[in-house]
Amino acid sequence: MKVTRRDLLVWSAGAAAGLMVTPVPWKILDDVSIWSQNWPWIPQPARGPVETKQSFCTLCPNGCGLKVRMAAGWPVGVAGMKTHPVTGGALCPLGFGAHQLNWHPQRLRNVQHRGQTSSWNNALAAFAKACSQGPVVVIDGFPGRAASQVLRGFADKRGGSYRVIANAETRVLAPYEAWSDVPASALGYDLENAQTIVSFGAPMLDGWGTPGRFARMWAERIAGMNDPALRLIQIESGLSRTAARAWKWIPVREGTESALASGLARVLLEQKLVPAHGPIPAATISEVAAQTGVTAEAISDLARSLVTQEPVLAIASDYDPAVAALNVVLGAVGARGGIVRRSQKAEAYLPAGAEIPNARAVLIDSSVPWTFAPQTEAEIFRFAAWDGGLLKADWLLPAPGFLEELTDVPTPPTAAVETYAVAPALTKSAADVRSAAQFLAALDAGVTSSEKVIHARCAELFHAHAGTLHAQQSIPLQKIVSVEKLEEQLWAGAVWVGEPLRSAGLHCELTKWPATARSAPRESWASVWTAPVLPPLASKLYIESNLREAPPRRNV
Amino acid sequence: MSARYGMVIDLDRCTGCGSCMVACAAENNVPALPQATPRTGLTPILVRRVSNGRDGAERREGFIPIMCMHCEHDTPCVKVCPQQAVEVDKATGIVMQMPQRCLGCRYCMTACPYHARYFNWWDPAWPTGMEESLNPGVAVRMRGVVEKCNMCHARLHAAKEKAAAAGKREIDPVDYIPACVEACPTGAIHFGNLADTNDPVCKEARSPDAFRLLARLGTEPKLYYKSKEAWVRALAESSAPASEVQHG
Numbered sequence: 017m018k019v020t021r022r023d024l025l026v027w028s029a030g031a032a033a034g035l036m037v038t039p040v041p042w043k044i045l046d047d048v049s050i051w052s053q054n055w056p057w058i059p060q061p062a063r064g065p066v067e068t069k070q071s072f073c074t075l076c077p078n079g080c081g082l083k084v085r086m087a088a089g090w091p092v093g094v095a096g097m098k099t100h101p102v103t104g105g106a107l108c109p110l111g112f113g114a115h116q117l118n119w120h121p122q123r124l125r126n127v128q129h130r131g132q133t134s135s136w137n138n139a140l141a142a143f144a145k146a147c148s149q150g151p152v153v154v155i156d157g158f159p160g161r162a163a164s165q166v167l168r169g170f171a172d173k174r175g176g177s178y179r180v181i182a183n184a185e186t187r188v189l190a191p192y193e194a195w196s197d198v199p200a201s202a203l204g205y206d207l208e209n210a211q212t213i214v215s216f217g218a219p220m221l222d223g224w225g226t227p228g229r230f231a232r233m234w235a236e237r238i239a240g241m242n243d244p245a246l247r248l249i250q251i252e253s254g255l256s257r258t259a260a261r262a263w264k265w266i267p268v269r270e271g272t273e274s275a276l277a278s279g280l281a282r283v284l285l286e287q288k289l290v291p292a293h294g295p296i297p298a299a300t301i302s303e304v305a306a307q308t309g310v311t312a313e314a315i316s317d318l319a320r321s322l323v324t325q326e327p328v329l330a331i332a333s334d335y336d337p338a339v340a341a342l343n344v345v346l347g348a349v350g351a352r353g354g355i356v357r358r359s360q361k362a363e364a365y366l367p368a369g370a371e372i373p374n375a376r377a378v379l380i381d382s383s384v385p386w387t388f389a390p391q392t393e394a395e396i397f398r399f400a401a402w403d404g405g406l407l408k409a410d411w412l413l414p415a416p417g418f419l420e421e422l423t424d425v426p427t428p429p430t431a432a433v434e435t436y437a438v439a440p441a442l443t444k445s446a447a448d449v450r451s452a453a454q455f456l457a458a459l460d461a462g463v464t465s466s467e468k469v470i471h472a473r474c475a476e477l478f479h480a481h482a483g484t485l486h487a488q489q490s491i492p493l494q495k496i497v498s499v500e501k502l503e504e505q506l507w508a509g510a511v512w513v514g515e516p517l518r519s520a521g522l523h524c525e526l527t528k529w530p531a532t533a534r535s536a537p538r539e540s541w542a543s544v545w546t547a548p549v550l551p552p553l554a555s556k557l558y559i560e561s562n563l564r565e566a567p568p569r570r571n572v
Numbered sequence: 573m574s575a576r577y578g579m580v581i582d583l584d585r586c587t588g589c590g591s592c593m594v595a596c597a598a599e600n601n602v603p604a605l606p607q608a609t610p611r612t613g614l615t616p617i618l619v620r621r622v623s624n625g626r627d628g629a630e631r632r633e634g635f636i637p638i639m640c641m642h643c644e645h646d647t648p649c650v651k652v653c654p655q656q657a658v659e660v661d662k663a664t665g666i667v668m669q670m671p672q673r674c675l676g677c678r679y680c681m682t683a684c685p686y687h688a689r690y691f692n693w694w695d696p697a698w699p700t701g702m703e704e705s706l707n708p709g710v711a712v713r714m715r716g717v718v719e720k721c722n723m724c725h726a727r728l729h730a731a732k733e734k735a736a737a738a739g740k741r742e743i744d745p746v747d748y749i750p751a752c753v754e755a756c757p758t759g760a761i762h763f764g765n766l767a768d769t770n771d772p773v774c775k776e777a778r779s780p781d782a783f784r785l786l787a788r789l790g791t792e793p794k795l796y797y798k799s800k801e802a803w804v805r806a807l808a809e810s811s812a813p814a815s816e817v818q819h820g
Contacts, residue, residue: 049672058714059698061601061706090704093598095754106757112594119702221587228757235585235758260633261587267629446701552604552699553597557590560605560613563621564590 064088070097070509072425072439073111075418076544077158077183077383078226079425079435080107081511084115084442091115091419091443096228101486101513102428102435106228113551117402118417118446122549124403125447128412136450139397139411140459143377146395147459150376152176153394154452155368157383157546159201160426162469166453167381170463177375179368181384183544184334185225185429188218191340192355193364195524202362203522204432207233209353210329212247212322214280214342215258216273217333220248222257223544224331225430238263247325249318251276266318271534272308276315277330277338278532279304281345283319290323292345295529297338322346327353337530350522357522358427358514359434381452382415386548399452404548413455420445424470434514436477438470438506471503478502483514576644576665576767577723578794579753580776581637583804585760588635592617595755599724601710603696614690616640616721617752624803634804637752637761640688640721641785641793642667648791649680649689657718665766665794666723674717681718685786686793689720723763724750766794783808 035041054060066087073080081097094115096105117123127134129142146152154171156164159180171178182190182200189200207213207230218224221231237246250262253270268276278297282304284290305312322328328346332339348354372378372392379397380388386404390396398409401417425437450458453466477483478499485491485502487510496502506512550567558566596602596617605613617639624632642660643649647667649658657673658680660666681689695715698706706712709726713719731747745764753763764773776782777796783805784793799805 046672052714055714057695059696059703059706059712061708061710061712062704063708066708085707087708088704092705092707095595095751096757105754107591107755109590109594112591112598112755115598116698116702116705119699119705121699222589231587231589231757232759235760255631255633257588265629551594552702553594553602555604555606555608556593556597556602556613556615560608560610561590561593561615561618562610563588563593563619 062088062090062092066092069442071419071442072437072509073107073114073418074158074421074423074425074439075111075114075117075547076108078428078430078544079437079439080111080227081105081437081509082107082111082419084419086442089443097509099486099488099509099511101490101511102226102431103228104232106232108223108227109557110545110551110554111227113553114418116553117547117549117551118420118443120402120549120552122402122405123417123447124400124412124414126414128403130410134411136413136448136455136458139413140455142395142411143379143397143455144459146377146397147174150394151374152377152379153372153375153392154178154379154381155181155384155388155390156381157181157385157388158381158426159365160362161383162424162466162473163381163451163453165469166456166463166466167379170456170460173460173462177366180365181368181388182365183429187335188332188340189355190335191337191530192349192522192524195340195344195526196349196522198357198522199362199364201365201429202357202359204356204358204427205329205331205430206353206356206432207329207430208432210246210327211325211353212249212328214249214251214322214328214330215262215333216277216330216336216339217250217252218258218331219256219333220250220258220331221261224258226428229430234261249322266310266314268308268310273333274336274338274532274534275299275304276308276310277332277336277342278529279308279310279315280319280322281338281342281529283316284323284345287316287319289320290345290347292347294345294526297529297532299532327351329354336533338532341526341530344524344526349524355522356432357517358432360517360521379452379456380409383546385546399455400548401449402547402549413452414447414449415451416441416445416449419443420449421451422467422470424466424473433516434483436473436506436512436514437510438474438503440507474503474506475499477512483512486511486513574663574665574767575765576794577763578642578665578766578773578777578796579750579764580762580773580782580796580798582760582762583634583636583797583799584801585758586619586635586637587758588619588621589757590619591755591757592637592752592761593619595751596721596724599707599710599726599751600722601696601706601712602719603694603698605694607694612691612693614692614719616688616690616719618688622804622807632801632803634799634801636797636807638686638688638785639752639795640667640684641686641791641795642721642723643791643793645790645792648683648685652679652683654679664723664728666725666728667720668722668725669718669720671713671717671719676716676718678718685789685791689718692717692719727751781805 080103081100083095085093096107098105154167168178189203193200238244248262249264250259251266259265282297301312330342375394378394382399396409397411399413399415401415419442427434457463558564619637655673657670731743735743753761764771782796782798
């Protein structure tokens with residue numbers, strides 16, 4: 017049979033029409049759209065059993081409670097622990113992306129000696145040699161941990177020195193230590209009972225203290241109310257996030273917050289608005305007005321408004337004896353809603369300055385902020401989970417990253433009561449890492465391991481029979497039947513909270529008014545963050561949006 | 573009974589911390605894009621800083637989280653999509669985006685009055701090994717498709733599976749909470765069923781302080797805002813964030 021051109025066209029048209037009534041083209045179109053979602057270069061999430069575990073963030077000293085979603089043994093999501101008695105489920109914005117940090121391109125994966133790859137054995141040998149030749153200085157960023165006890169024990173044993181890098185919130189408490197002999201590490205802020213908080217540049221709603229603690233309280237007691245139960249007064253040169261949301265913002269000239277604190281104290285004392293007696297600041301109100309740019313009338317009005325809703329608590333952004341002295345005048349030291357003593361046994365620390373003379377070796381723990389740059393002739397052994405980019409040490413030693421190490425979480429620097437928690441290692445490390453405490457234990461068999469110290473602390477806690485354990489339910493510690501049961505709860509994410517000491521043993525008396533300091537602004541919103549890198553998803557905040565500026569001096 | 577999931581965001585409580593933005597990106601496997609700009613980045617929820625336009629001590633500032641408003645009526649993105657890649661889910665009221673169907677024409681981005689849609693300009697990529705940290709409940713989308721908030725639909729699926737495993741037809745409300753709601757440290761974002769008059773969120777949405785952005789368009793958004801400050805409520809009818817402050 018001869019096939020004509022017409023037959024071919026009819027057959028083609030029929031085939032095309034017939035094909036359209038079959039599912040074939042639609043199925044192919046659907047499959048293509050699905051295949052095109054699954055090119056080999058498009059990453060696929062890990063598959064495996066999904067479970068939720070509890071732990072604590074150890075990236076800053078605040079130790080927020082975490083609910084960690086794990087898949088195939090890896091953390092795939094982080095949320096706040098709702099049962100945490102302090103944070104109540106809050107985290108800082110950086111915490112929500114922290115589970116990706118262990119894979120950060122700047123993760124330190126091997127021992128480095130002056131830029132060259134080396135080994136743990138070489139580092140141990142070099143450290144042992146340096147220790148045998150002279151004193152060693154050990155520097156810690158989060159004091160009070162079991163690991164801190166190991167570091168301090170080693171320094172004491174070797175006749176060396178243990179020093180601490182105090183964060184801004186702890187430095188704020190230093191004047192009270194000088195005036196009362198109670199260590200700053202034993203003091204805290206009773207925010208929950210304060211009715212008025214005067215912040216002298218402190219970023220109360222933007223990274224101050226434990227995330228969520230103040231923010232939650234503020235939201236419940238102040239938001240959207242003209243006459244709130246908690247008055248937040250922000251004294252600051254610029255309209256910061258805290259100033260924008262405060263009940264009242266008092267703009268002052270940059271760096272004069274401290275001068276205004278002295279001016280307020282003078283009004284309070286001269287007009288007998290407070291029962292306190294004591295030295296009167298030297299600067300007159302008109303001098304303070306000229307310095308700060310706030311009128312004398314406004315200073316007087318502010319001072320009077322402070323005492324209309326008590327207790328009042330003044331909080332500085334950093335070390336500022338004038339603001340601390342204002343608290344003494346206001347009667348906020350050792351009182352409900354003020355600066356309180358939270359511990360009877362906390363130890364005093366020797367603060368670490370940038371200059372470290374007369375040392376042969378300096379060991380820097382991974383908890384020390386990367387921005388700390390010691391000036392010393394000694395050989396520097398620096399532990400870090402991430403490489404900050406600039407060589408700041410003779411030896412860079414890879415430390416465990418996020419949730420890779422068993423550690424304990426002592427009381428956060430601003431807390432009003434003592435707390436204790438244990439952060440178990442939830443994931444294996446992608447690199448050959450050791451903590452500073454493990455390093456020292458490998459060097460000296462007489463050094464107790466962090467794990468043993470944690471067990472000893474749990475036993476001590478159990479035998480004290482005080483406080484409450486917060487998990488799904490709150491359980492008085494007396495109802496815990498054994499140390500093993502207590503450890504079981506702590507390892508599962510419970511938080512021990514001690515009894516409030518109230519005003520026990522804290523009394524400050526001023527003999528002369530301290531000199532006013534020029535207040536320094538905080539470095540950035542990420543200032544408590546110790547790691548030299550930020551979670552990659554932080555880019556949503558300052559690269560992919562206009563919400564924040566990129567934090568300075570960070571490799572991001 | 574079908575639900576109408578929605579949110580009420582208390583702007584007086586928002587401190588602009590950005591936790592919601594990071595938590596959303598982590599939950600939905602949105603990659604970090606160092607090559608992006610505020611114009612080309614992927615931020616299914618975006619917190620904007622706004623002011624009352626005054627200077628000195630009179631100046632007030634606030635923050636408005638912007639995301640898909642899940643418009644109920646005449647949903648603009650649904651109407652313009654040539655691929656039927658967007659639909660309003662009848663059972664939940666959630667405006668769903670199906671990347672498998674999306675051509676990347678971006679009509680929906682143009683049509684959206686809230687600028688709540690984002691184009692995926694680049695293939696999603698993470699540093700070596702970081703794929704292990706991705707949420708297994710959410711597929712990674714390829715470049716060339718439009719993305720937006722879907723109220724953490726994977727969490728709704730998980731809640732449904734949990735309910736089904738327990739032999740229940742309805743999910744327990746505590747099992748379905750979007751990531752941004754869970755992350756907010758001040759509890760500013762409230763999530764619930766607007767069709768349930770007993771739901772606290774439904775009651776909040778009817779409070780005198782509640783408002784919706786560009787309500788005059790008649791698209792019936794299911795995202796409500798709340799503020800006691802008059803200048804914040806006045807922003808509701810502003811067609812562009814004219815008083816937006818750059819960088820916080």
